[in-house]
Amino acid sequence: MKKRVHWLVIFLLFIATGLSFLDRQVLSLAIIKIQEEFKITDVQYGMINTSFLISYAIMFTLGGWLIDRVGGKLGLAISVGIWSVANSLHAVMTSFSQLLAFRFFLGMGEGGCFPGAAWTVYRWFDKEERALANGIAIGGSAIGAVVAPPLTIWLSAHYGWRGGFLIPGLIGIIWVIVWLFIPWKNENTALETPIKSDPKASVSFLTLLKLRVTWVFIVIRFLLDPVFYFMMFWIPKYLSSVRNVSFEQIGQLFWIPFLALGIANVIGGWFSGQLIAQNYSVNRARKTVMGIAAFLTLAAPAIEWVSSVNIAVALMAVFMFAHGFWITNYITSISDMFGQKATSTVVGLSGTAGAVSGLLLNPLMGVIIQQYSYRPLWIASGLLYPLAFVLLIVLIPNIKALVLTDNQEFTTPRTKKVLTRS
Numbered sequence: 001m002k003k004r005v006h007w008l009v010i011f012l013l014f015i016a017t018g019l020s021f022l023d024r025q026v027l028s029l030a031i032i033k034i035q036e037e038f039k040i041t042d043v044q045y046g047m048i049n050t051s052f053l054i055s056y057a058i059m060f061t062l063g064g065w066l067i068d069r070v071g072g073k074l075g076l077a078i079s080v081g082i083w084s085v086a087n088s089l090h091a092v093m094t095s096f097s098q099l100l101a102f103r104f105f106l107g108m109g110e111g112g113c114f115p116g117a118a119w120t121v122y123r124w125f126d127k128e129e130r131a132l133a134n135g136i137a138i139g140g141s142a143i144g145a146v147v148a149p150p151l152t153i154w155l156s157a158h159y160g161w162r163g164g165f166l167i168p169g170l171i172g173i174i175w176v177i178v179w180l181f182i183p184w185k186n187e188n189t190a191l192e193t194p195i196k197s198d199p200k201a202s203v204s205f206l207t208l209l210k211l212r213v214t215w216v217f218i219v220i221r222f223l224l225d226p227v228f229y230f231m232m233f234w235i236p237k238y239l240s241s242v243r244n245v246s247f248e249q250i251g252q253l254f255w256i257p258f259l260a261l262g263i264a265n266v267i268g269g270w271f272s273g274q275l276i277a278q279n280y281s282v283n284r285a286r287k288t289v290m291g292i293a294a295f296l297t298l299a300a301p302a303i304e305w306v307s308s309v310n311i312a313v314a315l316m317a318v319f320m321f322a323h324g325f326w327i328t329n330y331i332t333s334i335s336d337m338f339g340q341k342a343t344s345t346v347v348g349l350s351g352t353a354g355a356v357s358g359l360l361l362n363p364l365m366g367v368i369i370q371q372y373s374y375r376p377l378w379i380a381s382g383l384l385y386p387l388a389f390v391l392l393i394v395l396i397p398n399i400k401a402l403v404l405t406d407n408q409e410f411t412t413p414r415t416k417k418v419l420t421r422s
Contacts (some may be wrong), residue, residue: 082108
């Protein structure tokens, strides 16, 4: 019975991350109808997207900090509840200012999703199953990206563009109710510690920011998230303007890389767990999978030179498959090192860094594409993951649990060197 509850938790996390990507992508399709009806300009649409990214970036860190204090059950219920209500409110918007506000609240809620998922996985699963569980949980986001275009079009055809917001929002509210009814306490067989969160056991931002490993994770996310945003936001335009693919064909092709991402999230987690079961250390297992991922991303520059559209999309799928391997083990490595006391906060800090980086660099991407071509971006996409992997192995020689002592000083089991807050 207890084991079934574990996997019910993961299934619900899968649904939550799927809804997070589904809900944020509905607008990219519905905006065509909204602009016609409310005369919203492209500049205003850019402001609407910026509104989401600002609150999302802020709440990635604040949401993670709060979840480390109130726990995953309450924290995720609040997070999913806020963004589901905000998404539902999109269905009743009548002005640009309302859409701007509702988009801000959507980002505010969604910011706590992935930190909360990482915290929950750590609390419910041991080191052998943790990466697989993270892969399944994170994989929901990719499936949400796959489902969003056809589902939004179908809902809009039957219920209007407002239905595309309202129905997923209501599903999110139902999710919150189910989540709160899970028998949470004393159901964790993977850990000896009780499930109940202890705010006093949490770690301050100042303490975390004095640790080199925290900054390594932050810098890596700052480097790589713009690459992922490039793949998310620019693939349709690239296929249209460079490859001369029709709008209908883009809809038939765009989901393929994201399906590869979702599959890789799960396989990457499973593979890492299998290596540990074969007596690999946690450090060696996580870095092996991330090293394979970094190698696979070297295929990205070839996208610019292949003549076939199908081969180009296949290479995009290889890249997204590699990202799935990487991000699952990256987040799991954070939980391996920071445990229940700081996992959500560090995932949040790194997520904020990635969102800020994407916010800053997306306009630059537009300039590069407009003034030159996509070629520099494909080359950068292929080189940044290997660079991040080198940083990881050099600056974090051993992925191993940090121990928090009673006086809130960090030590590592390997060196026993004390890292004080001074």
